[in-house]
Amino acid sequence: MLGKLIKHETRATRRIFLPLYGALLILTIFTKLVMAIGAPDFFSEAASNNTIAEITLGISFTLYFILIVGISVMTLVMIIQRFYKNLFTDEGYLMFSLPVKTWELVLSKLLVGLLWSAVCTVMIVLTFVIFSLGTFSMMELTQAIQAAYQTFFVETGMNLNLFIAELALFLAVNTVASILMIYVAIAIGQLFSQHRVVAAFGAYIVITIVLQIIGSIFMAVFAIGNLDILILNGRSAMSTIQWLINGSTILNVVFGAAFYYVTQYIMKNRLNLE
Amino acid sequence: MTILNTNNLTKSYGKKAALSQINMEVPRGRIIGLLGPNGSGKSTFIKLAAGLLVPSSGEIFIDGQAPGALTKAKVSYLSERSYLSDWMRVSEILVFFEDFYEDFNRIKAENMLKDLAINPDDRLKTMSKGTKEKVQLILVMSRQAELYLLDEPIGGVDPAARDYILNTIITNYKEEASVIISTHLIADIEQILDDIMFINQGELVLSSSVDEIRETHNKSVDGLFREVFKC
Numbered sequence: 001m002l003g004k005l006i007k008h009e010t011r012a013t014r015r016i017f018l019p020l021y022g023a024l025l026i027l028t029i030f031t032k033l034v035m036a037i038g039a040p041d042f043f044s045e046a047a048s049n050n051t052i053a054e055i056t057l058g059i060s061f062t063l064y065f066i067l068i069v070g071i072s073v074m075t076l077v078m079i080i081q082r083f084y085k086n087l088f089t090d091e092g093y094l095m096f097s098l099p100v101k102t103w104e105l106v107l108s109k110l111l112v113g114l115l116w117s118a119v120c121t122v123m124i125v126l127t128f129v130i131f132s133l134g135t136f137s138m139m140e141l142t143q144a145i146q147a148a149y150q151t152f153f154v155e156t157g158m159n160l161n162l163f164i165a166e167l168a169l170f171l172a173v174n175t176v177a178s179i180l181m182i183y184v185a186i187a188i189g190q191l192f193s194q195h196r197v198v199a200a201f202g203a204y205i206v207i208t209i210v211l212q213i214i215g216s217i218f219m220a221v222f223a224i225g226n227l228d229i230l231i232l233n234g235r236s237a238m239s240t241i242q243w244l245i246n247g248s249t250i251l252n253v254v255f256g257a258a259f260y261y262v263t264q265y266i267m268k269n270r271l272n273l274e
Numbered sequence: 275m276t277i278l279n280t281n282n283l284t285k286s287y288g289k290k291a292a293l294s295q296i297n298m299e300v301p302r303g304r305i306i307g308l309l310g311p312n313g314s315g316k317s318t319f320i321k322l323a324a325g326l327l328v329p330s331s332g333e334i335f336i337d338g339q340a341p342g343a344l345t346k347a348k349v350s351y352l353s354e355r356s357y358l359s360d361w362m363r364v365s366e367i368l369v370f371f372e373d374f375y376e377d378f379n380r381i382k383a384e385n386m387l388k389d390l391a392i393n394p395d396d397r398l399k400t401m402s403k404g405t406k407e408k409v410q411l412i413l414v415m416s417r418q419a420e421l422y423l424l425d426e427p428i429g430g431v432d433p434a435a436r437d438y439i440l441n442t443i444i445t446n447y448k449e450e451a452s453v454i455i456s457t458h459l460i461a462d463i464e465q466i467l468d469d470i471m472f473i474n475q476g477e478l479v480l481s482s483s484v485d486e487i488r489e490t491h492n493k494s495v496d497g498l499f500r501e502v503f504k505c
Contacts, residue, residue, distance in 0.1 A: 001343075004373050011366075012359070086359075093357035096326050098374050099347035193287070269328050272287070273321075 001100045005108035010115070012086070013078055017116060020074065021123055024067050028127040031060040036134070068124060075120050079113040079179055084186050088196070092273045102268040106183065106260065113179050156238035166242065170249045177252040180259035181207060187266040196274070211255065218251060277302045277421050277452045278323060282332035285318050292318040293476045295332070302420075303449055305466055307495070308456040310473035311503050316456040317354060319473065320425045323454070324351040336421060347376065350419035354426045356406050360399040364392060364409055371413050383416035386442065390435065404431045411439055415446045422453040428462060440466055461496045470495055472502055 038053025087095055087105065095105060152160040185207060189200025222243070278300040285293045293315045300306060308316050321327040322334050325341030336345035358367055364387065371378045387394055390408050398406060407430045414422065424443070428436045444466050447453055457463060470487065472480040479502065484495060491498050 001374070008370060008373070012361075015361070090353075090355040090357050091359055093326065093351075093353035093355050097324050097346055097349070097351045097353075099343045100374070101343050271326060271328065273326060 001098075002104045002108060005098075005100060005104055006111055009082065009108050009112040013082060013112060013116060016074065016078065017071075017119070020067070020071050021119070024064075024071065024123060024127065027060060027064055027067060028130050031057065031064060032130050032133065034060065035131075064127070068127075071120055071123075075116050078116065079109075080182055080186070082113070083109050083183055084197075084200075087267070088186065088190055088273065090273075096271065096273070103264045106264050106267065110176070110179055110183070110260075114176065117175055117179075158238060158242070163242065166245055166249075170245045170252075173249050173252045173256065177256035177259065180256050180263065183263045184259040187263045190266060190272065191270060193272075215251070218247065222247065275302050275450075276300060278334070278336055278454075280332065280334045283319075283322065283329055283334050284331045285315075285322060285327060286330045291476050293322070296478050298471065298478060298481060300421075300452055300454065302452055304468040305444070305453045305455065307460065307463060307467040307470045308454055308473060309458065309460055309470055309495070309499055311458065314473050315476040316473055317425055318476075320351070320423045320454065320456055323421075324349060324353075324423050326351075348420040350375075350414045350417040350422045352411060352414040352422075352424045352427055354429070356403070356410065358398050358406065358410060361397065363395055363397050365394040367398075367409070367413065368394065371416070375417055377418040378413075379416050379418060382446070383412055386412045386416065390438065404435070407431055408435060408439070411442075415442050418448055418451075420448075420451050422447060422451065424453065424455045426457055427455060428457065428459060436462060460499050461494075464495045467495065472499070474503065 034053055034056050038050045039057060085091060087109075149160045152158065152163070156163075182204070185204035186200045188203035189196040189198075192199040276299045278298075280296050280298050283293060283296040284291065296319070308319065310316050318327065322329060323336065323341065325346055334341065336349060339345050341349075362370075368380055368383055371383075372380050384394065387409075390412070392401075392405060392409060392412075398409070401409070407427075411424075411427055414424070422443075427443075428439060431439065440463060443453060443455075455463060455467075464484070467484050469483050470480070471478060487493065487495055487498055493501070
C-alpha cells in the first residue's frame with residue numbers, strides 16, 4: 001500500500017512540477033544557444049558588439065533566476081500543502097478511510113517531498129552544467145579535482161571523499177528532519193479545536209526555540225570537552241569541523257525520529273478532522 | 275453474526291461528551307437508520323466506526339476487529355464532507371479507488387455515472403455541489419463492502435436523484451452486508467430501513483426494527499421521531 005500511496009502522491013504533485021521543470025530546461029537551453037551563437041564572451045570583461053543578444057540574455061537570465069527561486073519556494077510550499085491539505089482538511093476524510101496504516105501516510109508524503117527536493121537540486125546542477133558546456137575541458141577539470149584532493153589531504157590529513165560523504169549525509173539528514181519538523185508542527189496544530197493553522201505556526205516556533213537551546217547546550221558541552229582542540233592549528237581545525245558535522249547529523253537523526261513518532265502518534269490516536 | 279458491536283463506547287471532545295456509554299450490536303444483512311437531531315452524535319459514531327476518530331473509552335469492533343487498515347478495507351464510508359480533490363477528473367478518481375480498494379467495481383461505477391449523466395472526463399472543480407455528492411455516493415456504493423457507513427447521503431441532492439440513490443443503496447449491497455445511514459431526513463428514507471437507532475445527546479435512546487415500531491407504537495418512524503424528539 002505504501003507503493004500505491006507514493007504513486008498517487010507523485011501523480012498529484014507532478015502536474016505542478018513537470019511543467020515548471022520543462023520551462024526551466026527550455027529556458028536554460030534557449031539561453032545557452034543565444035549565448036553560444038550571439039555572445040560567446042557574455043561573462044568576460046570584453047565588450048560585445050551584439051546588443052540584441054546581450055539584451056536577450058539579460059532578460060532570460062532574469063527569468064532563469066525567477067524560475068529557480070519560484071521552483072525552490074514551490075517545493076517547500078508543496079511539502080507543507082500536501083501534508084496539511086491532503087490529510088487534515090476535507091480531503092483527509094478520504095485519505096484516512098483508505099485501508100492503509102497511518103505511518104504509511106506520513107512516510108509517503110515524506111518520500112515524495114524528498115523526491116521533489118532532490119529533483120530540484122539535480123535540475124539546478126543540470127542547468128549549471130548546460131551553461132558551462134564548452135567553457136572547460138574535461139582534462140582540466142579532472143586535473144583541478146585531483147589537485148583539490150591532494151591539497152586537502154596535505155592540509156588536513158583527511159581523505160576528501162570521506163569529508164564530502166559526511167557533508168552529504170548531514171545535508172540529507174538535515175532535509176529529512178526539517179520536513180518532519182514541519183509535519184510535527186502541523187500535527188500539533190490539529191490538537192487544538194480552533195485556529196489550527198495558527199497553532200501549527202506557534203508549534204513550529206516553539207520547536208525551533210527548543211532546538212536552538214538544545215543545540216547551544218550541545219555546542220557548549222562539546223567546546224568544554226575539547227578545549228585543547230580549540231587552540232587551533234590546521235589539522236585539528238578540520239577535525240573540529242568534522243566533529244560538528246557528524247554531531248549535528250546524529251542530533252538531527254534523534255530529532256527527526258522524535259518528530260516522526262509524535263506526528264504519527266497524533267494522527268493515529270488524536271485525529272479529529274474539522 | 276454481527277458486523278459491528280460496541281462496548282461502553284464513549285467519545286468526548288475536551289469535557290464535552292459527544293457519545294457516552296453506547297452498547298449496540300449491528301447484525302449483517304440489515305439497513306439501519308441512525309437517527310437523531312443535529313449534534314446528537316451521529317457523525318461522531320460513524321467516524322469512530324470508520325476509524326477517523328479513536329474512542330475516549332470503551333471499544334468498537336468491526337467484524338471483531340478494532341478499526342484500522344484491515345477494517346477500512348471492509349468498510350465503505352461516505353463522509354458528510356466533499357472529500358475529493360478538486361483538480362481530479364472523475365476517471366482519475368475511479369483509478370484511485372480501484373488501486374486502493376480491492377472490492378471496488380469499476381464497471382458498476384461507470385454505469386451509475388452514465389445513469390446520472392456525469393461525464394467521467396469532467397474535473398471535480400467544474401461540478402456543482404450536488405453532482406459532487408452524487409459522484410462520491412457512486413464511488414462508495416460501487417464497492418462490495420461488508421459495512422457501508424453513509425453520513426447524510428441525501429442531504430444535498432435533488433429528489434429525483436434521491437430516489438435513484440436510495441434505489442442504488444438497496445440494490446447494490448451484498449446480502450451479508452449492512453448499511454448504516456445517518457440522517458435527519460427520515461421520511462425520505464423510511465421505506466428502505468429495516469432497523470432504526472434513535473440517538474440523542476450522545477446516548478442511544480431507542481433501538482428497534484421498523485416493523486416493531488409500526489406494530490407497538492402504531493406510528494411511522496417519522497411520526498415516532500417527532501414525538502420522541504419533540505422540542
